[in-house]
Amino acid sequence: MPPETVQQHPQRLSVxxxxxxxxxxxxxxxxxxxxxxxxxxxxxxxxxxxxPFSPHCLTCHDDLLMAICSAKSLNLAIEKPLPWxxxxxxxxxxADKELLRxxxxxxxxxxxxxxxxxxxxxxxxxxxxxxxxxRKSPPLLLKLADVHVFARRDRILYVDSDILFFKxxxxxxxxxxxxxxxxxxxxxxxxxxxxxxxxxSSLGCALWTASTLESLSSIARR
Numbered sequence: 001m002p003p004e005t006v007q008q009h010p011q012r013l014s015v016x017x018x019x020x021x022x023x024x025x026x027x028x029x030x031x032x033x034x035x036x037x038x039x040x041x042x043x044x045x046x047x048x049x050x051x052p053f054s055p056h057c058l059t060c061h062d063d064l065l066m067a068i069c070s071a072k073s074l075n076l077a078i079e080k081p082l083p084w085x086x087x088x089x090x091x092x093x094x095a096d097k098e099l100l101r102x103x104x105x106x107x108x109x110x111x112x113x114x115x116x117x118x119x120x121x122x123x124x125x126x127x128x129x130x131x132x133x134x135r136k137s138p139p140l141l142l143k144l145a146d147v148h149v150f151a152r153r154d155r156i157l158y159v160d161s162d163i164l165f166f167k168x169x170x171x172x173x174x175x176x177x178x179x180x181x182x183x184x185x186x187x188x189x190x191x192x193x194x195x196x197x198x199x200x201s202s203l204g205c206a207l208w209t210a211s212t213l214e215s216l217s218s219i220a221r222r
Contacts, residue, residue, distance in 0.1 A: 039068040047083035047106030053155040067161035
């Protein structure tokens with residue numbers, strides 16, 4: 001058998017493709033350095049527990065620095081240290097949780113095991129349904145159901161870890177602090193976990209009230 005001198009299926013990389021790949025790697029390196037510099041700035045002041053809403057953020061080990069940047073950016077933008085509640089998706093280490101507590105004195109970190117136990121052992125009739133949904137479609141229902149269960153206020157702000165605030169979000173703060181109504185409740189009954197309408201625009205910064213749990217149970221049932 002003659003020796004093979006060429007590959008049967010050579011992978012062709014154009015100059016443009018290689019260039020785009022290099023640019024992507026360099027961009028991610030720059031972002032990583034920037035996240036570390038911002039995240040490791042001095043800790044926020046002790047949380048103000050008197051704010052009229054409950055701020056939440058779900059994060060994972062890989063996105064931890066992003067979550068710190070996101071939460072700090074909002075604290076700085078509104079010039080107020082919020083009483084953040086961070087939700088563990090199950091991948092946070094002990095050191096990760098301590099880092100959150102260090103940078104946000106007065107915050108609360110919800111362990112994934114603690115949240116799972118709450119839904120498994122809860123007496124509310126819709127908890128078993130939501131428990132099954134949380135295991136089938138994370139992190140979507142972790143963002144929706146867990147936030148309501150562990151909220152300290154009826155009004156809830158959820159912020160994804162990839163959102164940054166560069167100035168005070170006046171409209172958002174006005175709604176959170178003063179205006180009546182519930183943004184997310186208007187769309188939940190029409191959504192399913194796979195719906196393309198579940199986007200960052202609808203879930204990135206959302207205002208909810210605890211009454212939305214009935215809508216969440218209908219989502220988990222589908």
